Amino acid sequence: MQQTTSLAQQPARAGGPPPQAPAPTQAAPDPKSRQRAVWASCDYGVIGVTLQIVGEQLCEAIDLRAGERVLDVAAGNGNASLAAARRFARVTATDYVEGLLDGARRRAGAEGLALECQIADAEALPFEDGSFDVSVSTFGVMFAPDQQQAAREMLRVTRPAGRIGLANWTPEGFIGELLRTIGRRVPAAAGQPAPVLWGTPARIAELFGSEAAEIRMERRQFMFRYASPEHWMDQFRTYYGPLRKAFETLDAQGPQARQALQSDLLELLERANRGGARSLVVPGEYLEVVLRKR
Numbered sequence: 685m686q687q688t689t690s691l692a693q694q695p696a697r698a699g700g701p702p703p704q705a706p707a708p709t710q711a712a713p714d715p716k717s718r719q720r721a722v723w724a725s726c727d728y729g730v731i732g733v734t735l736q737i738v739g740e741q742l743c744e745a746i747d748l749r750a751g752e753r754v755l756d757v758a759a760g761n762g763n764a765s766l767a768a769a770r771r772f773a774r775v776t777a778t779d780y781v782e783g784l785l786d787g788a789r790r791r792a793g794a795e796g797l798a799l800e801c802q803i804a805d806a807e808a809l810p811f812e813d814g815s816f817d818v819s820v821s822t823f824g825v826m827f828a829p830d831q832q833q834a835a836r837e838m839l840r841v842t843r844p845a846g847r848i849g850l851a852n853w854t855p856e857g858f859i860g861e862l863l864r865t866i867g868r869r870v871p872a873a874a875g876q877p878a879p880v881l882w883g884t885p886a887r888i889a890e891l892f893g894s895e896a897a898e899i900r901m902e903r904r905q906f907m908f909r910y911a912s913p914e915h916w917m918d919q920f921r922t923y924y925g926p927l928r929k930a931f932e933t934l935d936a937q938g939p940q941a942r943q944a945l946q947s948d949l950l951e952l953l954e955r956a957n958r959g960g961a962r963s964l965v966v967p968g969e970y971l972e973v974v975l976r977k978r
Contacts, residue, residue: 715829715873716805720780722925729761729787730923738822738851738906738970739763745902745974746849748773752817757838758806758824762788762799764849768820769797776816778804779824807833814843822851823970826882835891842977848892850973854883854903857969858956863926865952869945870930883971892975899975908966913953916964917946 742764748754750772756765761784765777769792777788777799785801792799804810806821806828819842828834838848853859860880872878881887885901892899910916920927927949934941959965 715876716780716807718873719827719829722929724781724783725925726923726928727783727787728923728925729784731919732761732763732784732787733791734908735823735906736763736767738904739765739767739820741904742820742822742849742851742972743767743771745900745972746818746820746847748818753815755809755811755816755819755841756824757804757809757819757821757834758827759788759801759821760784760824762791762801764820764822764851765799766791766795766797768818769799770795773818774798776800776802778802778806778809780805807837809837809841811841813840814846815841817843817846818849819846820849823853825850826852826879829876831877831882831887831891839892839895839977844977845897846977848973848975848977850882850888850971851904852882852971852973853880854969854971855880857883858908858966859968859970861952861956862949865948866927866930866945869941869948870933883969885971888971888973888975895978896975897978899973901974902972904970904972906968906970908964908968909959910964912964913950913957916953916966917949 748768748771752773754768754773754775756762756768756775756777759765759777759779762777765775765788768775777785779785780803782803785803788799789801802810806825807830819838825834825838842848855878860883863880888899888901908916910919921931922928930945931942934945953964953966956966957964958967
């Protein structure tokens, strides 16, 4: 029979200290913790406010009514939340980054709008079943690591016959191209589904179809408007978490690696630009989704 001897039982080497147990290895952060750190690493609200028109359009698409209970999932700094509050809905904005919700609170206060803000994980919403007439998310819930669970949670907290409204970047659009360009230089974590799958009708049907009485989808364009490709680069490199993190990752590889990504991005911007030589206007396609729950 084979006998196993623990380190504590092993005799010390002659003339030397007793053997030491190996140092415990530190567990790698889970995908959600890594993602939270990325979005908390900078003031995304600087970019987020430029997308306000999408929240306004979504509230019109879902035919929002005054007095309805509205939940904004992964609300960021509150674009859809504020749009709903301007229509006299009773709005709760949720996000797992406190700093982003602080921005939503400040914006609501500046406009004199009633807005409740609550820290919450899109995959484990702290609300009872059927608590809301309407649930919305603009370019937010699509980044949840567990897509199926995030969709289940939105369905769960929305009442029967309630509505869910989404705005999700498409794989074919500018943000889809941007994420692929970054991914060629800094590969995404293995096993994580692409966020832009939420921008495809097939994925929406998979996530929501069994619980939906009706789903309407329309491709729309948001226009990114900046002074130049370099101006866009400065803003996104500073305030867009995924791009900021990509450049930080490449820092360890030296200036050539950083320059290669920057060149790739500037080429993408020049190719997509519709604004001519004196400005930058880039169409960003997204899928607008409005569904009614059974």
